[in-house]
């Protein structure tokens with residue numbers, strides 16, 4: 001092989017088709033006509049790889065072999081339902097062919113899968129490629145629309161996001177929170193700080209920690225990690241919100257004035273911000289000592305600010321206490337309902353009402369339903385992008401502890417001093433919109449979650465699927481055959497129903513809707529590139545079959 005890049009017998013790193021993992025392989029030969037290298041993996045698997053799927057070993061992080069518990073590519077291959085399995089080449093397969101997909105019914109696929117379960121496993125160590133150059137950071141993970149930032153952008157977002165939340169909180173407090181009055185006048189520095197508010201936030205978080213660690217509720221298994229391991233999560237979120245509700249009602253009954261939350265919103269937001277910064281520093285420091293297989297694929301640029309912002313460690317845990325899962329599902333999410341409830345009380349106080357307004361009731365009930373549903377189906381969060389792929393850093397810590405409780409509550413805060421009367425037909429239309437959106441959101445999320453957890457679930461056997469080279473299949477009928485993100489469609493309809501009760505006088509109660517459109521459109525396109533990278537031509541096949549991303553026939 002005189003003019004080719006890799007020589008016969010050379011040890012190089014070969015990418016396993018459909019994944020981002022590289023394994024040590026030996027080059028066997030090069031076929032000039034197909035321009036493919038035949039390589040052999042350590043477990044004896046022969047594959048044909050394109051030049052771009054081969055790298056020199058020098059670009060890879062080394063790590064202790066004993067720590068790796070990865071499934072071998074051989075095992076992955078054995079699970080693959082690619083049509084390539086049926087082609088005449090049994091020991092030497094083309095990576096491109098492996099990625100080729102056909103639409104099949106899910107049941108036969110699963111039977112074949114079951115038959116292959118006994119395939120002996122050969123353990124190999126996948127290596128993560130070093131991401132040395134900052135300008136080649138791949139947009140592989142989710143968490144938020146901010147992932148596209150390169151390191152200079154991280155500095156910007158790091159300062160902008162906290163400032164934006166504080167501005168919004170100051171703005172919503174204005175009598176006329178219109179754009180003409182933006183930015184609001186900055187109060188003196190002391191106005192942001194209140195030690196008692198910090199104390200309350202700490203107490204709230206500790207209370208949620210206590211509920212989370214109680215041995216109540218199911219222990220659910222997460223999706224397999226790159227190492228093949230499956231983490232266990234205590235999914236007792238519904239129990240946590242039920243106990244929290246009882247505690248809050250009891251406190252109100254004992255004379256605790258919850259309108260404190262309304263009058264000290266700014267100080268509570270600052271206190272939560274401080275906690276999220278401290279937590280992120282802790283997360284960043286511990287990620288420096290984490291083993292490579294514990295790291296997310298993103299957030300390892302070597303740039304301190306970028307990695308701090310984006311998050312480096314995938315599932316930071318203190319013993320069994322999973323910090324990312326806890327922060328995403330507990331203090332901020334349940335805190336959101338507590339704040340909304342406090343705003344309803346503040347509205348009654350400020351406007352001398354015997355009961356909250358219809359608009360306030362709708363906003364409270366709609367968002368409560370959303371949170372209750374999230375906690376009831378807590379297990380489903382384990383198959384979302386954040387849990388599966390994203391590192392836990394400032395972006396998510398801040399998102400969970402500050403962004404969610406202090407910006408998702410703006411509608412309720414706004415209604416405290418900006419009443420909006422609703423006619424009966426408007427009320428009925430808004431409720432219908434919310435219920436339809438909720439139905440789509442729940443059904444589609446449950447369908448994907450059930451399929452990912454058990455592809456051979458008899459309840460799903462009527463659905464059509466596309467096999468992929470990774471062994472996972474893609475749903476191509478049912479909800480996921482209507483658009484590529486039916487769950488986003490339902491979520492957006494619900495978001496609309498949350499803003500409508502506030503009317504059209506100001507933009508502020510529409511903040512969530514605007515942010516959410518940007519977030520979901522960006523998440524969708526990031527997920528598209530990630531899935532294309534993972535599933536190759538099977539994903540293209542899916543996109544050809546399901547043409548629209550979020551809104552049928554529109555987008």
Ligand SMILES: NC(=O)C1=CN([C@@H]2O[C@H](COP(=O)(O)OP(=O)(O)OC[C@H]3O[C@@H](n4cnc5c(N)ncnc54)[C@H](OP(=O)(O)O)[C@@H]3O)[C@@H](O)[C@H]2O)C=CC1
Nearest residue numbers: 384385386445448452473474475476480487488491523527
């Ligand atoms: N209120 C809020 O602030 C937010 C709410 N959300 C909501 O959270 C929920 C989760 O969202 P998110 O994590 O972004 O994304 P999804 O739950 O939509 O997960 C996307 C993943 O699903 C899998 N997938 C995609 N297409 C298919 C298919 N056809 N068949 C089977 N699996 C498929 C892929 O993962 P793989 O193949 O690897 O399993 C893909 O990466 C959504 O309902 C969203 O609306 C999200 C962000 C913010």
Ligand SMILES: CC(C)=CCC[C@@H](C)[C@H]1CC=C2C3=C(CC[C@@]21C)[C@@]1(C)CC[C@H](O)C(C)(C)[C@@H]1CC3
Nearest residue numbers: 143144328370373374381386395398399400403404
């Ligand atoms: C601007 C900024 C820092 C954004 C960070 C994004 C996070 C706020 C969101 C990323 C994904 C989220 C999800 C929920 C809340 C917002 C964040 C953390 C979620 C827990 C809300 C309740 C839902 O039922 C859900 C469980 C599906 C959802 C999961 C994703």
